[in-house]
Amino acid sequence: MRHFLFVLIFLSSVNLAFPQDILRVGVAGLTHGHVGWILDANKRADIEIVGIAEPNKELAERLTSQYGISMDLVFDDLEEMLTATKPEAVTAFGNIFDHLAVVEAAAPKGMHVMVEKPLAVSVDHAEKMAALAKKHQIHLITNYETTWYPSVEKAQEILEEGEIGEMRKLIVRDGHRGPKNIGVSDEFLEWLTDPKLNGGGAIIDFGCYGANLSTWLHKGERPISVTAVTQQLQEENNPKVDDDATIILTYEDSQVILEPSWNWPIGRKDMEIYGMTGALFADNGKTLRIRMAEGYDGFDEETLKFDKREAPFDDPFTFFKSVIRGEITLSPFDLSSLENNQIVVEILEAAVKSSKTHKTVFLK
Structure with a gap:
């Protein structure tokens, strides 16, 4: 009993x-x-x-x-x-x-x-x-898809450890051939190319990745200024919005160049970090190259290969659940955090303004 x-x-x-x-x-x-x-x-x-x-x-x-x-x-x-x-x-x-x-x-x-x-x-x-x-x-x-990239995680760890010295330049390139060219659904295409519903074209769709990574790598620091140039190279496919952009962010000790585009011949989400003594190349989610400077233009290169991040950092839903359950506490500048992404929106809004006025926008 x-x-x-x-x-x-x-x-x-x-x-x-x-x-x-x-x-x-x-x-x-x-x-x-x-x-x-x-x-x-x-x-x-x-x-x-x-x-x-x-x-x-x-x-x-x-x-x-x-x-x-x-x-x-x-x-x-x-x-x-x-x-x-x-x-x-x-x-x-x-x-x-x-x-x-x-x-x-x-x-x-x-x-x-x-x-x-x-x-x-x-x-x-x-x-x-x-x-x-x-x-x-x-x-x-x-x-963001890039939040779950092990190459991005490792790049941040190496930078934090000081292996390549302080970051002086960050270059982030994201995009593909364009929504219509890669065959997205009609329902997706309708709002993705609408300046009201999406906020812009490639400058928003792919510019947000680099702004997010930059805010994270700068530990929540807001850029001093934002300068952006946009073009419409596929007017027939994207009549209402830009499809190519270059955004320059200036910080006190570094410069960031974001290159969001719907005109890349090959889809990409990659990042380059340049320090004082070396550079990191996150070519994709699973490959990271480390170059250490030797002499004037020489270098020693090591390539790291990864499978996936460890749970709960391997996908958005496991992560979201862990945050809700209190198993993870987000830092203010974490890639997924509200604080980081408010700065991202501020950067993007300034970039759109800069591209329209042809002037550098200084953040308050």
């Missing part, structure tokens, strides 16, 4: 604890090209999609069928979905302009939010989102 009671108590404790191991997620929008990331994660034991808000029924039917998700989970309205399904966290996979509306709906209900990069289309939106997150004490994080 005692053994039977012990089993009952044990099973009850397991059942009570088990829900804590599953992150109940609501998906706000399906138009973002990266939405497959969360839809595919629904197959995992630790993630459960409890509701999806998407008014485009044709899109919803196509994607739920592709990923084996029931259309019963799909709602036309975000507020209705949140009220009916009560997710613990919300992932935003719509246009960037709507990120504010997602936080406005989720934060008062105590629901944590993760948005796809960048945080917001403007400083005004970012400030309102931050105020809501702080008022309602929710986590508001931003997801």
Whole structure:
């Protein structure tokens, strides 16, 4: 009898604890090209999609069928979905302009939010989102693909250890042949090339990566000035927005050059860090080259290869869950943090202004 009671108590404790191991997620929008990331994660034991808000029924039917998700989970309205399904966290996979509306709906209900990069289309939106997150004490994080690159993690460690000396120049190049040329969905293309819904073209879509990395590597320091030049080299494909940009950020002890573009012949997300005694080349997510200076123009080069980062830093959803559970505490300048990404939006807004006025913008 005692053994039977012990089993009952044990099973009850397991059942009570088990829900804590599953992150109940609501998906706000399906138009973002990266939405497959969360839809595919629904197959995992630790993630459960409890509701999806998407008014485009044709899109919803196509994607739920592709990923084996029931259309019963799909709602036309975000507020209705949140009220009916009560997710613990919300992932935003719509246009960037709507990120504010997602936080406005989720934060008062105590629901944590993760948005796809960048945080917001403007400083005004970012400030309102931050105020809501702080008022309602929710986590508001931003997801970038490069956050999960082991090459980026190792580059920061080497720089921090002083192996190549103090950073003097950072160059970040991101992009591809352009949304239409690589064949993104019509729903994604519609807002990605809209200056209101995306905030701009390549300058926003890919400029945010470098701004995020620069803010992290500078430990949250804001640049002194921002200078940007944009061009429209594919007017037929991107009639409303830029598709090529160069952004220069000046700091007290370093300079940063960002090269976001929809005109690269080969897709890329790479970074170069130049110190006083050496340089680091994160050619992609899994390869890092270390060059140590020898003489005037000589160098000794070592190449490191990686598989993936260790959990919970290997993907956005494991990470998000760990943040919510209190297993991870974000530093103010962490790649995913609200503080970092508010600075990112400030940099991007200044870059757009600089490109339009043909003047350097000095940050207050």
